[in-house]
Amino acid sequence: xxxxxxxxxxxxxxxxxxxxxxxxxxxxxxxxxxxxxxxxxxxxxxxxxxxxxxxxxxxxxxxxxxxxxxxxxxxxxxxxxxxxxxxxxxxxxxxxxxxxxxxxxxxxxxxxxxxxxxxxxxxxxxxxxxxxxxxxxxxxxxxxxxxxxxxxxxxxxxxxxxxxxxxxxxxxxxxxxxxxxxxxxxxxxxxxxxxxxxxxxxxxxxxxxxxxxxxxxxxxxxxxxxxxxxxxxxxxxxxxxxxxxxxxxxxxxxxxxxxxxxxxxxxxxxxxxxxxxxxxxxxxxxxxxxxxxxxxxxxxxxxxxxxxxxxxxxxxxxxxxxxxxxxxxxxxxxxxxxxxxxxxxxxxxxxxxxxxxxxxxxxxxxxxxxxxxxxxxxxxxxxxxxxxxxxxxxxxxxxxxxxxxxxxxxxxxxxxxxxxxxxxxxxxxxxxxxxxxxxxxxxxxxxxxx
Numbered sequence: 536x537x538x539x540x541x542x543x544x545x546x547x548x549x550x551x552x553x554x555x556x557x558x559x560x561x562x563x564x565x566x567x568x569x570x571x572x573x574x575x576x577x578x579x580x581x582x583x584x585x586x587x588x589x590x591x592x593x594x595x596x597x598x599x600x601x602x603x604x605x606x607x608x609x610x611x612x613x614x615x616x617x618x619x620x621x622x623x624x625x626x627x628x629x630x631x632x633x634x635x636x637x638x639x640x641x642x643x644x645x646x647x648x649x650x651x652x653x654x655x656x657x658x659x660x661x662x663x664x665x666x667x668x669x670x671x672x673x674x675x676x677x678x679x680x681x682x683x684x685x686x687x688x689x690x691x692x693x694x695x696x697x698x699x700x701x702x703x704x705x706x707x708x709x710x711x712x713x714x715x716x717x718x719x720x721x722x723x724x725x726x727x728x729x730x731x732x733x734x735x736x737x738x739x740x741x742x743x744x745x746x747x748x749x750x751x752x753x754x755x756x757x758x759x760x761x762x763x764x765x766x767x768x769x770x771x772x773x774x775x776x777x778x779x780x781x782x783x784x785x786x787x788x789x790x791x792x793x794x795x796x797x798x799x800x801x802x803x804x805x806x807x808x809x810x811x812x813x814x815x816x817x818x819x820x821x822x823x824x825x826x827x828x829x830x831x832x833x834x835x836x837x838x839x840x841x842x843x844x845x846x847x848x849x850x851x852x853x854x855x856x857x858x859x860x861x862x863x864x865x866x867x868x869x870x871x872x873x874x875x876x877x878x879x880x881x882x883x884x885x886x887x888x889x890x891x892x893x894x895x896x897x898x899x900x901x902x903x904x905x906x907x908x909x910x911x912x913x914x915x916x917x918x919x920x921x922x923x924x925x926x927x928x929x930x931x932x933x934x935x936x937x938x939x940x941x942x943x944x945x946x947x948x949x950x951x952x953x954x955x956x957x958x959x960x961x962x963x964x965x966x967x968x969x970x971x972x973x974x975x976x977x978x979x980x981x982x983x984x985x
Contacts, residue, residue, distance in 0.1 A: 536653060539580055539582040540635050541620055542583065542584070544640075545591075545613050546613070548589075550761045551762065556594055557761075560760070560766055563770065567760055568598070568639040571644070572605065573798065574649065577649075581630070582630060584607070584623040585606070586619045586620070586622050587607050589613075606626055608623055608625075608626065616706070616730075617733040617736070618731040620719055620733055621716065632711070634709070638706055641706070641759045643772070644705075644757070648752045651750050652664060652707070652709040652750050656711075658748060659745075660745035661740045662750055663677065663684055663687065663704060663705075663708055663748070664707035665752075666703055666751060667701050668701055671700070676698065678697065679702060679749050682748045683746065685737075685747075686738040689727075689732060704734060721739050722736065755772065773796075777800070785804035787806070790810035790811070793810045794811075797814045800814040806824050806825070808820075808826050809830075811828050812829070812844075815831070816834065817833065818835055822839055824841045824842070824843070827842070832848075835852070836854050836855065841857065841861075842860050842861070844863065847861050849867050850868035850885075851868070853868060858874055858875050860876070860878070863880050864881050868886070869885060871887075871888050872884070873892075873893075874891045876890075876894075877895065878899075879895070881898050883899075883901065886901065887912040887914065888911070889914045893917060894918075894919050896940065898924075899922070900926070901926045903928045910929040912932075914926075915950060918936045918937065920938050921937065921942065922941070923941045925944065930948075935951045937953045937954070938956075943956050
């Protein structure tokens with residue numbers, strides 16, 4: 536079955552009290568928009584069209600960061616949800632298959648729910664996603680008999696009897712693409728808000744003799760984000776669900792309530808995650824790896840048997856092979872650490888390739904930035920980098936080579952060689968005693984004068 540998605544992302548979100556478009560506010564280290572796009576992509580769509588408006592350029596850029604297969608159109612002016620969907624007609628009006636309308640500020644719609652809507656299309660020309668609300672408030676009401684939907688009434692236009700109905704409209708709609716745009720073409724704006732409501736297509740379809748139906752989901756799936764408070768509630772809901780899924784999938788979380796996942800975090804079975812670990816976007820942890828407490832990971836890959844932390848930071852481009860050890864207060868950025876590498880503590884390894892079995896001593900820094908450009912450090916297999924070594928890139932350390940502690944390495948080191956780059960030590964007998972006596976005399980003199 537061919538399916539296309541139309542994601543509405545034009546609203547300003549004034550209640551967020553922010554210059555940032557509402558749909559770009561982060562939830563689980565990803566813009567709200569990406570959550571809707573992820574749900575849509577799970578159905579392998581032929582097209583995804585995002586309808587932008589407020590902050591259109593920034594929203595369009597966010598879609599490019601997500602996937603090159605997303606197209607954007609601009610709704611200007613913004614005259615309602617039906618008007619927003621109509622902006623996608625030039626791209627999808629002649630496309631075969633189904634079209635589903637999603638909302639970029641509704642992040643929790645599940646792929647299973649979208650599949651249920653597609654299945655219901657076998658029985659109805661238009662399918663609407665509904666839910667029973669504990670507090671219906673200002674939601675639109677679904678006027679239905681069983682699975683058959685007669686019409687949708689917006690709260691502003693509803694009677695007191697209709698407002699007592701708890702079956703509410705999520706806004707998510709599924710129909711054949713050509714049918715959807717044909718129905719929208721007949722939508723008017725003779726209502727209390729003077730807007731073109733997407734919900735009116737149900738009544739228009741019924742007048743044409745087409746059937747409309749309802750698919751129900753849990754109210755939690757339909758949570759929309761309109762305020763910072765709701766965003767915080769959504770973050771808590773996402774993290775609770777992500778932690779439960781990780782535990783169910785065989786991941787050990789020693790303090791689950793302190794671990795924070797991103798939208799695209801992948802952790803394998805039998806991995807061990809300590810307390811206060813934060814996952815940014817783009818992290819994969821393979822089975823059997825261990826992340827100790829207080830680590831921050833982003834854009835990195837950690838292989839089976841590797842250990843990280845505590846208090847380590849892995850930045851984008853960090854690739855840890857099997858049985859690598861990255862210890863406390865170590866930062867890795869855009870670096871590949873081959874099997875069995877050890878970086879025990881207090882080191883920065885950036886823009887580097889480190890061969891298997893190499894040991895990086897405490898306080899080692901790859902000096903990768905010259906103020907204008909980044910340069911790469913290459914360390915061979917089974918090398919030993921002494922503590923407090925400064926590796927001034929670009930530089931190559933050969934297989935089995937060694938650097939002396941406290942060295943500043945500015946030239947390549949051949950395989951199996953020892954590199955020493957520090958001044959020779961000179962001891963001055965009794966000089967310390969004389970220096971301390973002089974300093975104490977100076978201090979006493981200043982104290983007397985004051």
